[in-house]
Amino acid sequence: MCHIGWMEWFVKDFDHPAYFAVYQDKVADAAEEGPALARMLDLPAGSRVLDLPCGWGRLRPYLEAQGLEVIGGDLSALNLARHREEFPGPVARLDLRALPFRAACAEGVLCAYTSFGYFATDAENLAQLQGFARALRPGGVLVLDLVGRKRLQALLKNVVGQWLPYEDYTERVTWSPDGRRIWTERKVHGEDFRHDIWIPTDAEVRDILHRAGFRVERAYAGLTGQPWYPGAGRWIYRAIKR
Numbered sequence: 001m002c003h004i005g006w007m008e009w010f011v012k013d014f015d016h017p018a019y020f021a022v023y024q025d026k027v028a029d030a031a032e033e034g035p036a037l038a039r040m041l042d043l044p045a046g047s048r049v050l051d052l053p054c055g056w057g058r059l060r061p062y063l064e065a066q067g068l069e070v071i072g073g074d075l076s077a078l079n080l081a082r083h084r085e086e087f088p089g090p091v092a093r094l095d096l097r098a099l100p101f102r103a104a105c106a107e108g109v110l111c112a113y114t115s116f117g118y119f120a121t122d123a124e125n126l127a128q129l130q131g132f133a134r135a136l137r138p139g140g141v142l143v144l145d146l147v148g149r150k151r152l153q154a155l156l157k158n159v160v161g162q163w164l165p166y167e168d169y170t171e172r173v174t175w176s177p178d179g180r181r182i183w184t185e186r187k188v189h190g191e192d193f194r195h196d197i198w199i200p201t202d203a204e205v206r207d208i209l210h211r212a213g214f215r216v217e218r219a220y221a222g223l224t225g226q227p228w229y230p231g232a233g234r235w236i237y238r239a240i241k242r
């Protein structure tokens with residue numbers, strides 16, 4: 001049983017209208033991300049795919065267009081309400097550390113757009129992946145879509161610690177003192193938000209996937225399906241449940 005702490009940053013940050021304003025570009029991005037990630041799942045029509053976390057469901061239509069049966073899950077009631085309105089289909093309110101699904105109920109799990117590393121401890125981040133493994137049939141596929149750590153480090157090099165203005169908000173990014181996590185503070189319409197995400201190295205991703213019961217079959221350097229390389233902006237892992 002999992003207890004959601006009041007102070008956990010993701011409880012508020014995503015369950016707020018400000019999230020939709022900050023991430024409004026992701027609506028249009030879905031037209032590229034959805035088909036590419038569905039191709040990487042590479043599952044036959046009729047396969048059941050868990051979209052975890054699903055946010056407001058922007059990727060669902062592209063998975064369904066491949067004939068996949070999609071079940072979404074997310075913690076944010078606000079995201080799920082938008083999902084029900086814009087992309088009707090089965091969804092569940094859940095915590096990624098304690099999935100409510102039957103064991104071996106799905107052929108695929110899609111974990112898109114750096115939706116991993118949110119938890120404070122290795123045990124909790126591992127529990128997320130172990131939950132994915134448990135929900136998958138043996139041989140089932142996880143597509144884990146992460147930001148590339150090296151590119152992120154390079155991009156942020158000259159702006160770390162500075163408040164930067166954007167259209168609807170201001171933002172300051174810093175690395176945690178141990179360099180493992182990225183802290184993104186935002187002021188949106190007078191309110192404060194703070195993302196706190198573990199940004200693993202490639203070796204750490206592979207290690208935690210292995211510990212959770214996966215074998216990395218392939219890794220990509222972004223949506224085009226080019227093979228993984230260290231400086232890619234996006235590291236996308238296709239992992240098979242052992």
Ligand SMILES: C[S@@+](CC[C@H](N)C(=O)[O-])C[C@H]1O[C@@H](n2cnc3c(N)ncnc32)[C@H](O)[C@@H]1O
Pocket residue numbers: 010011014015026052053054055056057058059073074075076079094095096097111112113114115118
């Ligand atoms: C960056 S968004 C990505 C959503 C979706 N994968 C997409 O590509 O649009 C991260 C999502 O994770 C959800 N989330 C954060 N912490 C969670 C938790 N502990 N359990 C379930 N969902 C969580 C948020 O509510 C948010 O919808």
